[in-house]
Amino acid sequence: MNTFKTLDLLTIPLDGMNLIEASAGTGKTFTISNVYLRLILETESDIKNILVVTFTDAATKEIKDRIRRNLNKAYVMIDSLETPSSDNETIIIQKILRKSVNDFGEQYVKLAIKKAIINFDESAIFTIHSFCKRALDENSFESGQFFDTELISDERDIIQEITYDFWRKKFSEKNIVFGSLAKEGKLSPSKLISFAKEVLNKPLLKIIPDELPEELNGNYEQDMSLFIKNIKHQYASYLKKELYIQKKLNNIQYFDDLLMDLYQALKSDRCPQLTKMIRTSYKAALIDEFQDTDPVQYEIFNTLFNTKDHVLFLIGDPKQSIYGFRGADVFSYIEASIKTDNDNKYTLKTNWRSETNLIEGVNTLFKGENPFVLKQDIDYRDIHADPMSKGNIEPLMIEGDEPSNIVLWFLKKRNPTPKSKNPNKDEAADDSVKAVVFEISRILKLSSEGKAKIGNRPVLPSDFAILVTQHKDASRFVEPFLELNIPVVLQKTGNIFASTEAEELQRVLLAIGSPGNTRRVNAALITSFIGCNSYDINSFMEIDDGFEEYEKHIERFSYYLSLWHKEGFIQMFRKWLSEYHVRQKLLNLPDGERRLTNLLHLSELLHKAEVENRFGVTGLIYWFIDKFTYSEQNEEWELRLERDDEAIKIITVFKSKGLEYPIVFCPFMWQKGANISNEMELIFHDKGDIYLDIGSSDINKNIETASKERLSELMRILYVAITRAKNRCYLTCGKIGNPAANSIDYLFLRDGLKEENIVSSLIKKIKSCSEEDIRKAIELSIKDKPFLNLSLPCKDNPIRYAPFTEITPDKFISCKFNKRIDTIWGITSYSRLIAREKKEGSESLKNDEYQSDESNEQKIGSEVKSEGFFSFPRGRTAGSCIHSIFEQVDFSCKDILQMKNLIHAKLKNYGLCCENDLDNKKREDTVYDMINNVLHASLNSKIKDFSLSKLSKKDFLYELSFYYPIKKMTPEILKNIFSTYILPSHFNSKDFTEKIEDITFKPIEGFMQGSIDLVFQWEGKYYLLDWKTNHLGNSYEDYSYDNISKAMLEHLYVLQYLIYTVALNKYLSSRLSDYCYDKHFGGVFYLFVRGINPEISDNGIFYDLPSKEFINKFSKLCG
Known part of the structure; x- marks a missing residue:
């Protein structure tokens, strides 16, 4: 049995594994902040040895700010520990400090907190992904990680490419059934991609059955269903395999790969060394929002920190686990709870958010038999509101009285007939919107008359929040409110x-x-x-x-x-x-x-x-x-808040978690049912494992299990929605549409349901009940509870809003800036140094390699008389495309199909495709031939048997960006330095001198910035390389060493590669303990890719090795 003790922040032991259940509004972040304070004071832990993990960037920022403020507050309070206070937070901190002062002395306490504040930038407060990345990067050898792996924020393009590849392969098999299903739309790449979300969202998901029969049985419907399941099974295996291969080939990782890589490393034979390295970095770990973990995350924390030498706090609330759609798994919390000793389980019982009667209402609704469906696995424990909670300090008063804190609007059929006595969902949604709009307009009208207040102030539009479960429902409210002159904003409610x-x-x-x-x-x-x-x-x-x-x-x-x-x-x-x-x-x-x-x-x-x-x-x-x-959501793509003034907030329940509002409306909690509508939702847990059933012999039993888990999640969503309210919450209910076992139904009809088939029992019970039966059941549930009210929604016309107008000054006078801005200090680059009188913009900092070719911009897709790659379009776009290909191409050229697919995708992305397929195929082939020529060309006779194709992934870095400091630089200083530079052969020194003399730019100091296309190492020497797409002519002869030397001089690429050489020299000096320029630096390559031909030695290839003396002299200028 789950028994939880009430948490006492002063006495909770700081050892072993502890589970803290923090119900909504009970001060979870405050608890974490003060456990952190105690760890600093009582365990002699350095700030970087206390790990705090949460799940989003926003939550990480919030908890980091809260811990920092708590430390600052504690430091200020040390000298006033005996000063009486009525503030609960202050009282708790005073008690912690008094205990530590008594145990260790005031001087120690002061120094410990001061040290933590000074070194706070070193604090180990991370998102789960940041923690895993840090653990892998800092222990790359022990974890078996590649160096310099690129972290990508979106893997959809790769999934889409793999899916279409799978789709083409299935079509190539010329299967009649497959073609028929594709034609009917029962199978499509988009449906497979949707299926991929289920497969990838839960990395330990097992698909059952392991094998499906291949034979058809003559029943068309069954045969088609079986065939689709077989395709999905094949696709899941193919996707996982290809996704792994593609990521390893391109040395990239998606965020969730970080978790799996660490998880697998901890499961491998490297585990002892890896765990030892990570454990020595931390003495304590506090895992926030633990209810949102999954089995992979739980196993990572359990393996690393559930030891006798570590302190591990798991803080969360299973009642608020609502993010199953993005991988959260409440069963991980349940497993942790089972494995935690009862003596180490704690609960927070005081609510600091809401009015007392609202909390009593929540207790009434959720206490009783099995409120969250999963029986004893998720219990509801009564909580109480503190007299000084936000809701109690500022209660809601309407017309002089405190209204009921939870209002249930019963939705009835508009025009009942003998055949249909309950409203359909469209009717119910429409009535819900009208009821919400009227109620808000009514309260705002009373507020304008001084009859509706929160505390001592009038109720404002910003005091209202409307919580929806689907993005599309948010837009239902916008027009009705705007017609009433009531301001409204959508908060992250759509793509x-x-x-x-x-x-x-x-x-x-x-x-x-x-x-x-x-x-x-x-x-x-x-x-x-x-x-x-x-x-x-x-x-x-x-x-x-x-x-x-x-x-x-x-x-x-x-x-x-x-x-x-x-x-x-x-x-x-x-x-x-x-x-x-x-x-x-x-x-x-x-x-x-x-x-x-x-x-x-x-x-x-x-x-x-x-x-x-x-x-x-x-x-x-x-x-x-x-x-x-894309149907998936990216955080950057979420609709932004169009205004942040006094407006009603419309937000999804999922985005509202962690937020609070005085008055909350939840009009659509009955919309989603627990009954499984398609097999892609048939995910369930059994004996610690998670399964996706696509056609096993136990599918009917598993449907009931999956439905039960779905209903539990709907109840948790309902709990989160109601507990956002500080003063009042509105819900709609009734017998709505076809019975689907929604959370409102279960809330009031759960008594007496059979546990083994709870969802089907609920649906059966709803069907047997009339609209009146359901109304009476709700009435009985809230009998003698004045803080709960059941009524019919008002259908009167809403009232136009006339907000208060505040008196403001007639004129605002802007401040005048009367200080001097130092324009000398800044960031410069090669392109800005040679820009002369041209307009200087931020683009010039980023596009050094394209400065020379802009004037040759050619209309994309136009006919060119020249042949081969000489005919490839010119200009910045073409240059960007070729650079992008080189950044991603496999230098070994082993997979020709992969290379051609990459070229095809890049030409399309950059708008460089020709108008007809034949010309486009020809263009792709010319690009392929050019890439092949460049990668197999011998770059320098001094480097025996070498070409870029011989490099492996670990031998090079793409796009090495750099900044390094420069002292005051002027054209004159630059000219003086270059007066001593020894030019490579084939250079005309007179022309070079004239070019340098022609440089004019304003004096500058600050930083030099740039990006080196490629740095590679071969046989212990490091080289820098730059790709050039300059068009020098339509034959290989036009790219002779003499001609490319002229181009190097014309565009002052010499200055560019000297700047790059200084950067690489500084980088290698900091990374190689025995670094020596003459020993380790191999030189500079500039490859004019249009003119490279392996059969013509040195064609299109420029090489130079600047002297050590000159580089040192140039570096001194840079400081």
């Missing part, structure tokens, strides 16, 4: 790419990308951004002056395209935004703030994608269109 603004912006960008395409131009003109309608479009063609007006739009779009090519997306976007007065047009609409926020959010994402991926126009448009196909 920005699913918005109307995304769809309309896509139309605009397609028109700008093809200004000669009238269909696309027309589609753009009728967006809300531009504001034309169908009548306007017809007028352009029919009225005499109309076509002239139409031509102006086309000219504008053509100008925007040119601007996009020259200065990038964001400059074009700002110009379009200004010239079409888009801001003003959107803000004139009822939901204008929301729409403008979405548009600006989209522009930021597009700009970021362009910069990070070096997309051209077509490539960026393709990227944008591709995002519309």
Whole structure:
């Protein structure tokens, strides 16, 4: 039996494994902060030896800030320990400090806290992924990790590529059944990708049965179902295998791979050394939000820190485990609870958030038999509200009385008939929205009359929160509130790419990308951004002056395209935004703030994608269109808050966890049922393992188990929703739609259900009940509880809102900046040093390699008379594409298909595909031939038998970015340094001197910045390499050593590689203990890739080895 003791922060032992159950609002973060304080004072632990782990970046920041504030507060309080206080937090800290002062002395306590504050930047407070990455990186040898593995935030592109590869292979088998199912839409790549989420979200998931029969039995429906299951089984195996291979080949990791890599390392024969290394780093570990762990995470913490020499605190609340869709597994918490001694289980019983009567209401609803379905595994323990809780300090008063704290609105059928006596879901949702809108408008009207208050202040729109379970339900409320002049905001309730603004912006960008395409131009003109309608479009063609007006739009779009090519997306976007007065047009609409926020959010994402991926126009448009196909959510893609003033908040229950609001509405908790609707949801637990059943002989039994677990999660979601409220919470209930075993049904009808088939028993009970029976059951549950109220929702017309207007000064006077900004200090680069009188922008810091070729920008896809790779497009976009290919290509060239797939994808991403398939195939082949030539060319006769194809992954680094300090640099200083530089052969010293003399730039000090394309090592020497796509002519002769030397001189690449050499020299000096320039530095390669041919020695290949003396002299300038 689970027995929990009430936690006493002063006496809880600081040893062994301890489980702390922290119900909603009971001060979990405060508890962690003070356990942390006690560890600092009582265990002599250094701050970097106390590990705190939580699950999101936001939670990590919050807990870090809270611990820091608590330490600062404790330090200030040491000198006033006897000062009386009525604040509970202050009292607890005083008691901890008094005990430590008595045990260790005041001087020790002061020094310990002061040391922790000073060294707080070294604190080990991480997300779970950050902790695993740190553990792997710091113990890469013991964990068997590759060096310099790239961490990616999104693996969907890889999954999509593998899925389509699997799909092509299945089609190539020419299976008639497969083709038929694909044609009918019962099988598709998108359905397989959705299935992949289930497979990958739970890394220890076992799919049953292990094998499915291949034979068909003559029953069409059964045969098709069996065939689909077989395909899914094959796909799951193929996906896991290929995903592992692709990541290892490209030396990349997804966030969840960090967890699995550490988990597997701890399970391997390397475990003793690895655990020893990690354990010595930490004396104590506090795992926050433990209910959101999964079996992998639990096993990591249990293996590392459940020892007699460590302190381990697992802090969480199984009642709030609601993130199953992203891998959280409440059964990990349950297992930990079972394995923890009863003497080490604690619970927090005091709520600091809500009014006393609201907490009594929550106790009433959830106490009793099996409230969270999983019987004794998740118990409900009564809690009480502290008299000084936030809700009690500021109670809700309406018309002089404290209203019921939990309101249940019973939804009845609008026009009951003998055949249909309960409302359908659409009716119920519509009635719920109307009820919420009316109630909020009613309270705000009373507030404006001084009759509705929270504490001593009027109720404001920002005091209300509407919690939904689906993103689509959030938008139901926007228009009704705006019509009433009530401000409302959506908080993280959707994907920005699913918005109307995304769809309309896509139309605009397609028109700008093809200004000669009238269909696309027309589609753009009728967006809300531009504001034309169908009548306007017809007028352009029919009225005499109309076509002239139409031509102006086309000219504008053509100008925007040119601007996009020259200065990038964001400059074009700002110009379009200004010239079409888009801001003003959107803000004139009822939901204008929301729409403008979405548009600006989209522009930021597009700009970021362009910069990070070096997309051209077509490539960026393709990227944008591709995002519309993603059903998964990325944190960056969440809808942003359009305003943060006094507005009603509409938010999903999942995003609301950890937040609190005075008045909460939960209008749709009856929407989701526990009955399993398709096999992809058939995930269940059995004897410590997790399974996905796609057709076992026990499927009916497993459906009931999975349904039971689903109902438990729905109850937990309901608990989280209700406990967000400080003062009042509204729920809707009733006999709604077809019985589906929702959380509201179970809350009031759970008595007497059979435990072994609890979901089917509940559905059977609902079916047997009339609407009146259900109403009476609810009435009986809340009988004699004045803080719980059952009523019918009001259907009166809502009331228009007239907010208070505050008196503000007539004029605000802006402050004048009267200080001097030092323009000498800053960040510079090779490209900025040679920019001369050109406009200096941030782009010049990032695109050194493309400065020379911009004037040769060629229209993508146009015909060129030259042959082979000489005909490949020129300019920045083409250069970016080739660089990107070299960054990802396998130098060994073993997998030709993989290389060709990479080339195809990159040409598409960068908009470099030709108009027809034949020309496009030819272009892909020329790129392949060029890559092959470059990788197999002998780079230097002094390096025997060497080509890039002989390098393994561990021998090189891509895109080595650097910053190093420089003292004051002027053109004169630079010229003086180069007056002593010994040029490579083939260089004309007079021309070089003139080039250096021609450099002009403002004096600068600060940092030199750059990015080296490739650094590799061969036989103990390190080389830097730069790819150049400059077009010097249409034959290999044009890329002779003489000609590329002229190009090196013309564009002052000599200065570039000397800057890079200084950077690499500094880097190697810090990484190699016995580093010597002459011994370890091999030289510089600049590869003009258009002209490299393995059969023509040195063609297109520039090499130099700057002298040690000059590099040292140049380094001294840099400081």
